[in-house]
Amino acid sequence: MTAGLPGALRLARIALTTADPEALATFYREVLGFTHAEAPPVSDFSAVTGLDGARARVVPLRLGDQRLDLVAVTPAGRPYPGDVPGFSPLFQHCAIIVSDMEAAHARLSAHPGWRPISTNGPVRLPASSGGVTAFKFRDPEGHPLEFLAFPPESMPETWRRPGATDPCLGLDHSAISVAETARSAAFYESLGLRVASRSLNRGPEQASLDAVAAPTVEVTGLGFPDGQPPHIELLCYRGDLPRPASDLAVNDVAATRLVVAMTDSDALAAACATHAGRLVSRGVVPRPGGVDALLRDPDGHLVWLTAG
Incomplete structure (x- = not known):
C-alpha cells in the first residue's frame, strides 16, 4: 500500500x-x-x-x-424491530437492479411473507431524483429491500445484460440512514471511499416510495476505487424527526x-x-x-x- x-x-x-x-x-x-x-x-x-x-x-x-x-x-x-422508518438510524437497505420492474414486482407479489414499504406500488421518480422507477419492501424477516429500474435509454453500462433471463440483475448499493451527511461522508472517505453523486429527493413520489410524509432526503453516493457496484448511499432526512440512538x-x-x-x-x-x-x-x-x-x-x- x-x-x-x-x-x-x-x-x-x-x-x-x-x-x-x-x-x-x-x-x-x-x-x-x-x-x-x-x-x-x-x-x-x-x-x-x-x-x-x-x-x-x-x-x-x-x-x-x-x-x-x-x-x-x-x-x-x-x-427486526417492526416497521423502522427510513429516517431511523436503524434503517439500512439493499437495492437490487431489475431489468423489468413489472416482472420483478409480479414475481414478488405472487410469493407470501414479504411486506411493502412503498404505499402505491413501484413509483417513477422525477429526473431530479434520478428518474428511476423504484419500489421498497421488506423480506420475511423484516430487512428492507429496494427494486430499482433505470429507463432503457439511461441504463448504466454495468447493468446492460443482453439475454439475461432473470429480471433481477445485481446489488447496486446498500443505503444507510444517517443524521449528518458531512460527518458520515468524512468517516467513509477516511477508509478510502469518495463521494460520487449527490441529489436532493423530495415530493409526492418520494413520499410514496418511503412511506414518509413530505420527505426531503439528501442522498449521497459513495464509491470505491474500482467504480464497480455495490456502492454505499447515505440517506439524510431533513427536519425534526425522531432519531433515537442505535442500540443494535x-x-x-x-x-x-x-x-x-x-x-x-x-x-x-x-x-x-x-x-x-x-x-x-x-x-x-x-x-x-x-x-x-x-x-x-x-x-x-x-x-x-x-x-x-
Missing part, C-alpha cells in the same frame, strides 16, 4: 443477520433470483464481533457479480454489516487506529490468510473490514 493513502478496495459483500438463513435463502433464490455462492473466509466470529462465545452459520448467496451472506448468530439477538447488538436481525475489502493488513490496522473509539472487535483479528476487524460508523452501522 502506498504510504498515507486509505485502503478500501471494494464492498466485498453485504451480510444480513437472520434468524433462519436457510428459510430466508429460499425466498432470496425463488423471488429475487439469487444463487448459491462460495463460502466466505473463516474468521474468529467471537473475536471480531466482541460477543463472547458467538458463532456464525452462513448461507452465502450471489446475484450477478455481487455477494450477500445470510448469517445466523448464536446466541441469537432481537428480531451485532447479533440483532437489524444489524446488517458492510464487508469492506482493504488493500492489505497495514491499511486495515491504520483504519482501526484512526477509529479506535469505534472499534467493536478485540483489535485486529488474525485468520488463516488475512485479518479482520469490526467498526461502527458515526450512526452505529456496522463496517467489517477484511484484508488478505
Whole structure:
C-alpha cells in the first residue's frame, strides 16, 4: 500500500443477520433470483464481533457479480424491530437492479411473507431524483429491500445484460440512514471511499416510495476505487424527526454489516487506529490468510473490514 493513502478496495459483500438463513435463502433464490455462492473466509466470529462465545452459520448467496451472506448468530439477538422508518438510524437497505420492474414486482407479489414499504406500488421518480422507477419492501424477516429500474435509454453500462433471463440483475448499493451527511461522508472517505453523486429527493413520489410524509432526503453516493457496484448511499432526512440512538447488538436481525475489502493488513490496522473509539472487535483479528476487524460508523452501522 502506498504510504498515507486509505485502503478500501471494494464492498466485498453485504451480510444480513437472520434468524433462519436457510428459510430466508429460499425466498432470496425463488423471488429475487439469487444463487448459491462460495463460502466466505473463516474468521474468529467471537473475536471480531466482541460477543463472547458467538458463532456464525452462513448461507452465502450471489446475484450477478455481487455477494450477500445470510448469517445466523448464536446466541441469537432481537428480531427486526417492526416497521423502522427510513429516517431511523436503524434503517439500512439493499437495492437490487431489475431489468423489468413489472416482472420483478409480479414475481414478488405472487410469493407470501414479504411486506411493502412503498404505499402505491413501484413509483417513477422525477429526473431530479434520478428518474428511476423504484419500489421498497421488506423480506420475511423484516430487512428492507429496494427494486430499482433505470429507463432503457439511461441504463448504466454495468447493468446492460443482453439475454439475461432473470429480471433481477445485481446489488447496486446498500443505503444507510444517517443524521449528518458531512460527518458520515468524512468517516467513509477516511477508509478510502469518495463521494460520487449527490441529489436532493423530495415530493409526492418520494413520499410514496418511503412511506414518509413530505420527505426531503439528501442522498449521497459513495464509491470505491474500482467504480464497480455495490456502492454505499447515505440517506439524510431533513427536519425534526425522531432519531433515537442505535442500540443494535451485532447479533440483532437489524444489524446488517458492510464487508469492506482493504488493500492489505497495514491499511486495515491504520483504519482501526484512526477509529479506535469505534472499534467493536478485540483489535485486529488474525485468520488463516488475512485479518479482520469490526467498526461502527458515526450512526452505529456496522463496517467489517477484511484484508488478505
